[in-house]
Amino acid sequence: MIPSKRINRLFRRFARRMSWPAMFTLVVAQALITYLLFYLAGEHELVSHPLQFIYYNMVVVSTVGFGDFSPVTHAGRLIVSFWQIPSGLIIFASFIGKVTQLFINIARRNMNGTNDFYHYDDHILLLCWDDHSTRQIVKLILGDKKRQKRQILLCVTDDIKNPFPDNMDVSFARLRTFSDKKELDRVAISKAKRIIVDGKSDDETLSIALSIATFAAKDANISAHFFDKTKAQLLKMHCPHIECSIDNSAKMMVRSMQDPGSSQVTEQLLSTLSGATLYCLQLPELDKELTFGTLFNNLKENYQMTLIGLSYFKNGDDMQLNPALDLPIKNGCYLHYIAHERIDAEAISWQSI
Incomplete structure (x- = not known):
């Protein structure tokens, strides 16, 4: 006797390898063959109306039982025993496995950042990742209750999982590099309305900002953060439309010292x-x-x-x-x-x- 775990593995492998068109073809073929066999067996009550037969067939293959209808002839009962239930169970289990695998793949792509976002429009791009500052940026964006409801798309090159898996306002994309046009097209950079560049270093921020400036929309609001003023000035020379913010911790300390509060x-x-x-x-x-x-x-x-x-x-x-x-x-x-x-x-x- 084949162990149940092995049967489950066989079903999962079968469902993975079968395409959706092939799966739907099997479902339709099983239903048509069953309908034809019942018609030849004289089960007129079951095949008198197509919708009634579809209902009956789905009840049998999904619950291995009968609802309002059941075969009345000996031939009809043999068809149920040796064809409808065995074939229906195999196809129904494969279909459920295929649907389950689909949702697993969607969840896996969401966690790994491999989804495509070509269809995104009027969204916010956050380029790069820092565990503290990026979370704070997202929190502040969502804290603006009157903001336009733009989807936030976090783009990273780090080998990390989605840090916001439960936040429906934040999507996640892991790119190979920020200089590859195909990768930037995958996150719809040309249709993004807001872009924040916050690299781990000023050199990384400068490199990313220069890479994306050519592909971003002309009316996009792009902001980049620097600690070194000279790097910000260099970016402004090449991309004057990008707004550069500079670390002001020294100025803030002096202001607090001279003017408390x-x-x-x-x-x-x-x-x-x-x-x-x-x-x-x-x-x-x-x-x-x-x-x-x-x-x-x-x-x-x-x-x-x-x-x-x-x-x-x-x-x-x-x-x-x-x-x-x-x-x-x-x-x-x-x-x-x-x-x-x-x-x-x-x-x-x-x-x-």
Whole structure:
């Protein structure tokens, strides 16, 4: 007698090697042969209606029992005993094994980062992995409750498993390299709207940023973090549209020493998890010219927004903080403000200002 474990292995191997078209062909063939045999055996009650037969056949092969119908002739019972149940059990078990293997493969690809994401659009790419900083980045992104619901795609070259397997907002891709166009196409880099580059070193961050700059969308917001200012300046020379942030720990320590509480202000302004936070919106096309003071007073009074500065470049290269109240504001500029939650430009009644 063949052990049950060996039978299970044989079924799994059979299901793995069989293609889906072949599996469906077997299912249909078993049903058609059974239908024909019952028809020849005179089981008119079972084959009088195709849907009724499908229901009966599925009940028999899946439960090895009878529901509302059963054969009444001797020939029909022989067909059930020697054909319908044996063939149905084999095919049904193989089908269940194939479906189970499909879900196992999906879960394995999700954990190993081998899925394709060509279909992604308007998503966020996080390039590189650090156990502490990357988790914090994801937490801060998701902490913005009014953000656009973009899917986050974490891309790494490290040999690691998916660090966010239970988070439906974060997908995972493991790439061979960040310089291979095919690999970048796999994560739909040309359709990503937000890209964060945070390598383990400044050299890695610089290399990745230079590699992806050519393939990223022209209107994508790309940010890269550096500790060395010269590396940030080098990247800005070649890719002026990339926003480079630089480690400010020394400046923060001096500010905290000279003006106690400065670190707490900065912490709240940069964190979406508690308190007021720093946000940005683009001024739409308006029919009238506004001044900074007019905007400041109206936004504060009606929307509890504190306007602190503006820029005419998306990456903030010409940032004007705390400008004069009579400064004219041009259409299309980027307004930086503090609020307890994000307020989009569409939520503001600009014509009433």
